[in-house]
Amino acid sequence: MSNRLALAAGTAVALALLAGPAAAQKVQLEFWHGLPQPLGGQLEQVVQGFNASQDKIQVNPTFKGSYPEAMQGAIAAFRAGNAPHIVQMFEVGTATMMAAGPAIKPVYQLLQETGSTLDPKSYLSAVAGYYTTPDGKLVSMPFNSSTTILFYNKDAFQKAGLDPNAPPKTWPELIEATKKLKASGSSCPFTTSWPTWAQFEQFSSIHNVPFATQENGFKGLNAELKINSPLHVKHLQTLIDMQKDGLFKYAGRDNAPDALFPSGECAMQMASSGLRLRITKEAKFAWGAAMLPYWPDVKDAPKNSIIGGASFWVMTSPKRTADEYKAVAEFLKYLGQPEVDAKWHMDTGYLPITAKGYEAAKAAGFYDKNPGADVPYLQMARSEVTENTKGLRLGGLPEIRNIIQEEMEKAFQGQQSAQQALDTAVQRGNTVLRNFERANKG
């Protein structure tokens, strides 16, 4: 009996060994991402779509925790000589990744070496621009991109005697609206998610003023922050005054305030366009989406907004083969196809990142069924990209974002003036930039 069992087991092993080479013909790619559910599941569906579209390559997606955690994981894996083929990295980590030199393979180089072609022009310039070198070469593969927009509660507008189909276009109009909302009993007329991203990064882009020197850091590591300009100070002072008058509510850092609009607490909220999915699910009132307001007295306003979100980076490892790089290139090309792009956009609320993807979503009637879903795209595409609206390329940007939030919080508490807050933020932020410059030189 036991002999037979051994024989059966032996046969099974032999068969497995025979079958081995056939299965191994597929090139296996490790892909680490930082999207929690439900977005992570949507992303894994995209990967499954690629795996099913051909029979040579198998991409294995793994969720590695939040973006900073995925970044830490990739760094640790690289140090151990075991980096994944592809890692998803948030936009504020771009400068760190670019400075990583031999740890990454720029996308343009990958395409060159593998003889693949991909037209960078098919991507929205405000999207691709964030991830290109100053001379326009694509370094990482844009993927999930969002931008900041204004969500507003149409029912609350109605109640306050405001036209629910005419959201405020400028800051003076917005302030006027908050006053009426407050008069009609709203305890939170206006709030913002992502205080730094929305009120400083996007604000600078829309008004075509620099966030930092050296073209927001694109030109070199020696950039310095410029967010204590009179316009920035005026803007922060406006927010402080509005907060005092009960027209604006500072409700925490990063995306902590996200719940306030869907719950009906706040009548207007600046937030990531990706919040749309949640609002659709949770909001029990009529709502609309609008472009970010601007100060009409600023000459160049309004320009396009900038992106957030993440891109895909190709990592190196001593063990990589040419076949593997080729497979990576295939995968990246698949992601830029209009159908893939449009489906991702419609499923998740992230931006379409190619003009063709936008057209495809339009042709599918997506914007007729979901009025306002095209606002983020139109806001991104509304002007030619200038040196101030390409995005940011600053080392230590996550730290700088926190510094700005800390100084804002002190200003909102009355511990310092708007000018002091931004002067200190610039000074502390510049220290971060100098440290990054020093650590990444040579």
Next chain:
Amino acid sequence: MQRRVVFENKWLPYLLLAPQVAITLVFFHWPAAQAIEQSMLLQDAFGLRQTFVWFENFEVVLSDPNYLGTMRVTAVFSLAVTVLSMVLALLFAVLANAHIRGRSAYKTLLIWPYAVAPAVAAVLWLFIFNPEIGVLGRALNNIGLRWDYRLNDAQALFMVVAASAWKQVSYNFIFFLAGLQAIPRSLLEAAAIDGAGPVRRFRTVTFPLLSPTTFFLLVVNVVYAFFETFGVIHALTKGGPGKATETLIYRVYLDGVINNDMGSSSAQSVLLMLVVVALTAIQFRFIERKVHYA
């Protein structure tokens, strides 16, 4: 009278110690040595370029006014958490040790919070104190008290102290209760016969006899407040508003994980290690003298 245990075999004691030593080496000495090495390096995130900078990271950290502010916050926070959690635990233990109806139910209920993970505890507190969705937070705002820990240093600090202390009360409670139960009844009865009231009995008999427990808990609680409150702070305030609730350990995390500054983060870990070593040494040197081991 002293009996000494003598090992016949020369190697046996080493063999028995080996697992513990190995664990300490791998999980403490090795990482600690790496931290010390890293604290003297200037590195990019990927470790591709590094310069040996001696004590520069320490100099930068120690001359940063924000770091000194963080030290102050840590001192206030640790003291408050330790005192609050120990005083409350002692009070509860004394009460639960008394002859009252249903005291085993009280004991069980008091021990429960210890089983709650810090992050979960923080979320519970969020549902209580959040100004918009928290039960108490809303109530406070409704009666006209402006409660918003996101923009009020003192309120934020109060909240993280309360949440951290609440978690630790259960742990302290168990030890105090065990300590109380180990006190011989005869001593208390003798004191009672001599005419000492309950307060006096507690002050002159119970508390001195509890001192080994109290001392042990003091050391454990200070270490807890320094190192294990990360989850609560991370989930509740992320160190804000401003830097009002940023403790040393939270800053180590910020600089190491979020800001990718391994040199500074390691230097801070080393400093933190020194602080805790010093605190523990002080406790053993000065406070333990007053401890009476029965």
